[in-house]
Amino acid sequence: MAASRKNSIIWFRKGLRLHDNPALLEACKDAENMYPVFVLDPFFLQQSSYKVSVNRYNFLLESLRDLDASLKARGSRLLVLRGKPEEVFPRVFGEWDITHLCFELDTEPYARTRDARIQQLAEEAGVQVQTAISHTLYDTEMLVARNGGRPPLTMVSFCNLVSRVGDPLPPAPDPPATLPSLGEGKPSADTATTGVPTWQEVGFKEAPTSIFKGGETEALRRLSASFTDLKWVADFKKPDTDPSAFERPATTVLSPYLKFGCLSARLFHVRLLEVYRKHTGHSQPPVSLRGQLLWREFFYTVGAHTPNFHRMEGNPLCKQIDWDANEEHLAAWREARTGFPWIDAIMTQLRQWGWMHHLARHSVACFLTRGDLYVSWERGMEVFEEYLIDQDHYLNAANWMWLSASAFFNQYFRVYSPISFGKKYDPDGKFIRKFLPVLKDMPSKYIYEPWTAPPEVQRRAGCIIGRDYPAPIVDHPVVSKRNIARMAAAYRANKSATDADGGGDGSDDDVAPTSMAAAAAASKALRGRPSKKTSASTATAAAAAAATPKAANKAAAGGGGGADGGKSGTAAVAASSAIAAASAFTARRSGARSKKDVEAAETAAAANLALAAATAAFRAINNSEADDGPGGAADDKPTAAAEEAAAAAMNSTSKARTAGSRGGSGGNKRQRTIQEALKPMTSGE
Numbered sequence: 268m269a270a271s272r273k274n275s276i277i278w279f280r281k282g283l284r285l286h287d288n289p290a291l292l293e294a295c296k297d298a299e300n301m302y303p304v305f306v307l308d309p310f311f312l313q314q315s316s317y318k319v320s321v322n323r324y325n326f327l328l329e330s331l332r333d334l335d336a337s338l339k340a341r342g343s344r345l346l347v348l349r350g351k352p353e354e355v356f357p358r359v360f361g362e363w364d365i366t367h368l369c370f371e372l373d374t375e376p377y378a379r380t381r382d383a384r385i386q387q388l389a390e391e392a393g394v395q396v397q398t399a400i401s402h403t404l405y406d407t408e409m410l411v412a413r414n415g416g417r418p419p420l421t422m423v424s425f426c427n428l429v430s431r432v433g434d435p436l437p438p439a440p441d442p443p444a445t446l447p448s449l450g451e452g453k454p455s456a457d458t459a460t461t462g463v464p465t466w467q468e469v470g471f472k473e474a475p476t477s478i479f480k481g482g483e484t485e486a487l488r489r490l491s492a493s494f495t496d497l498k499w500v501a502d503f504k505k506p507d508t509d510p511s512a513f514e515r516p517a518t519t520v521l522s523p524y525l526k527f528g529c530l531s532a533r534l535f536h537v538r539l540l541e542v543y544r545k546h547t548g549h550s551q552p553p554v555s556l557r558g559q560l561l562w563r564e565f566f567y568t569v570g571a572h573t574p575n576f577h578r579m580e581g582n583p584l585c586k587q588i589d590w591d592a593n594e595e596h597l598a599a600w601r602e603a604r605t606g607f608p609w610i611d612a613i614m615t616q617l618r619q620w621g622w623m624h625h626l627a628r629h630s631v632a633c634f635l636t637r638g639d640l641y642v643s644w645e646r647g648m649e650v651f652e653e654y655l656i657d658q659d660h661y662l663n664a665a666n667w668m669w670l671s672a673s674a675f676f677n678q679y680f681r682v683y684s685p686i687s688f689g690k691k692y693d694p695d696g697k698f699i700r701k702f703l704p705v706l707k708d709m710p711s712k713y714i715y716e717p718w719t720a721p722p723e724v725q726r727r728a729g730c731i732i733g734r735d736y737p738a739p740i741v742d743h744p745v746v747s748k749r750n751i752a753r754m755a756a757a758y759r760a761n762k763s764a765t766d767a768d769g770g771g772d773g774s775d776d777d778v779a780p781t782s783m784a785a786a787a788a789a790s791k792a793l794r795g796r797p798s799k800k801t802s803a804s805t806a807t808a809a810a811a812a813a814a815t816p817k818a819a820n821k822a823a824a825g826g827g828g829g830a831d832g833g834k835s836g837t838a839a840v841a842a843s844s845a846i847a848a849a850s851a852f853t854a855r856r857s858g859a860r861s862k863k864d865v866e867a868a869e870t871a872a873a874a875n876l877a878l879a880a881a882t883a884a885f886r887a888i889n890n891s892e893a894d895d896g897p898g899g900a901a902d903d904k905p906t907a908a909a910e911e912a913a914a915a916a917m918n919s920t921s922k923a924r925t926a927g928s929r930g931g932s933g934g935n936k937r938q939r940t941i942q943e944a945l946k947p948m949t950s951g952e
């Protein structure tokens with residue numbers, strides 16, 4: 268290696284673009300020769316541990332072809348090298364007389380291991396390694412350091428952190444119009460062996476079917492197209508977008524381009540800031556378009572700093588849930604034959620296009636997990652991993668944990684209805700007719716529930732249920748209720764596991780005053796005007812007060828749950844027993860003497876307090892915005908805790924009613940009222 272000459276490799280992995288590519292600029296700087304390399308790593312081909320569909324692989328190949336064309340326009344070209352990176356690099360380091368290896372930092376687990384190995388090999392070969400951060404808006408290490416060494420665990424705290432840190436760096440300048448040339452006569456850079464292969468050459472048998480074309484050119488065109496209507500950009504609110512829109516999707520469909528780095532998140536972000544400067548009344552995170560980029564950033568930050576983030580076991584953020592191992596149900600979901608047209612149409616869109624709207628992903632993820640089939644989120648994540656063209660290690664895992672109420676989100680009562688949710692957006696079922704042509708002639712009245720169509724209607728529509736299209740594999744109202752109960756039990760088990768780690772001493776003396784605080788807070792919430800925030804946080808405080816003073820303070824300070832390891836959420840579950848204890852305390856203080864008197868007073872008070880807590884909680888819930896998960900108005904932990912408080916209160920009321928039926932305390936009526944209130948949560952949206 269000649270010390271005075273710089274011969275560099277720019278190693279493309281993600282970051283398949285020329286714009287905002289600081290690693291490329293670094294490789295170009297003062298280089299006599301520069302080799303743009305992509306390694307076709309067999310890890311990213313069909314393997315037992317990692318699956319990729321032809322659609323995503325072809326998107327990658329299109330992106331490489333586009334990159335090659337852009338490099339050629341600047342006097343260079345892309346060298347696609349075949350083999351494992353740890354075998355390829357030592358060979359070319361020597362042959363090309365390399366002094367510098369430059370690449371974009373990748374924080375995924377596989378990439379970290381791979382890059383550490385390559386770094387070691389480079390050092391052994393006397394090659395200097397230079398990395399740059401350009402896949403995310405920020406350096407996630409820096410964000411964690413600024414947050415006291417731990418990643419923020421709620422979107423609210425993440426947004427606060429980002430506000431403190433300030434805007435991300437602007438995109439890097441464009442590379443020079445003429446790039447350093449490749450060295451002459453290097454066998455490993457031979458044109459005949461370093462071209463971009465076709466999907467057939469890679470070994471796929473089925474042709475790609477996605478309508479989205481890969482590459483930086485297409486990414487920039489799509490970005491410009493999204494920014495033609497600046498009012499749309501400024502007003503964008505994710506929960507208002509239509510998951511059934513397919514002719515013109517209701518969101519940007521920039522995710523596959525961000526995933527492969529054909530588009531820089533920082534460029535997207537800077538363009539948004541330009542629009543926001545001109546439209547001062549623009550929407551805000553978490554629902555705005557900038558909010559969507561912050562969800563991405565949030566999940567990258569938490570994911571990169573959490574062990575086993577993509578697994579249930581060994582993942583400190585993930586609730587341990589006793590999911591069913593039902594292979595038949597999993598296969599039916601995966602192969603779009605659940606018998607629920609909304610679900611099957613979305614799963615068909617996944618297989619055909621590799622992309623679905625966020626709320627469509629919500630529907631199918633909820634259905635597979637806590638909603639209907641009670642199959643593990645990890646199995647669903649693996650199916651998405653195979654078929655999504657925007658599959659992203661951290662975003663996929665995080666969103667699956669969210670939807671299955673395993674982490675970040677705990678409103679397991681809110682089950683998406685596989686029937687009414689889609690109908691709300693698309694009553695005629697155009698989306699279903701597009702992706703499930705077998706149902707194209709089914710009258711609109713039956714399109715979401717074709718099994719309810721009379722035989723004659725089925726015959727006329729040319730679709731006999733059970734023959735041409737499956738009957739539903741589960742009875743949604745029945746299984747969803749059963750699953751909510753299973754989730755409640757799983758949450759209790761997780762709480763017990765957490766409690767076993769420490770906490771208060773649990774003596775009665777401790778319980779009574781905090782329970783009184785719970786009761787007082789609940790009735791204050793009931794008396795107060797039902798405003799979205801105050802009633803939600805008061806109900807949370809009520810619930811939290813029932814468990815630990817620390818959690819109560821946290822909730823009262825409006826810090827939201829979650830960041831305390833789920834304590835304020837699980838605290839809510841303790842509300843019912845605390846309320847009953849408070850009632851007993853009240854009864855004793857009010858001078859009841861006989862055991863029977865105390866019991867009667869206790870029953871009446873418990874029912875009233877439980878009703879108060881439940882009402883307060885439901886006011887909070889009904890006044891809060893609909894939850895649309897990440898990208899929606901979610902992350903409202905006070906509301907989540909309020910819902911748990913409500914359920915706990917209902918539980919308490921039910922106990923009170925059983926006792927009260929002896930003394931005719933009106934418990935039945937109260938119970939019915941609360942059940943009515945619970946209805947919208949358990950039946951869907």
Ligand SMILES: Cc1cc2nc3c(=O)[nH]c(=O)nc-3n(C[C@H](O)[C@H](O)[C@H](O)COP(=O)(O)OP(=O)(O)OC[C@H]3O[C@@H](n4cnc5c(N)ncnc54)[C@H](O)[C@@H]3O)c2cc1C
Nearest residue numbers: 518519520521522559563625628657658659663666897898
């Ligand atoms: C179960 C499930 C799995 C998912 N898996 C992935 C995945 O593997 N890869 C992926 O990119 N997205 C994933 N998402 C998030 C989201 O659905 C997609 O990012 C979004 O639908 C992409 O469409 P878009 O580009 O039109 O989004 P837009 O609404 O236009 O948003 C712009 C960009 O913001 C980012 N973004 C938006 N929503 C989210 C979100 N919830 N979490 C993180 N980033 C977000 C994406 O990069 C997106 O391209 C998943 C969601 C669910 C519910």
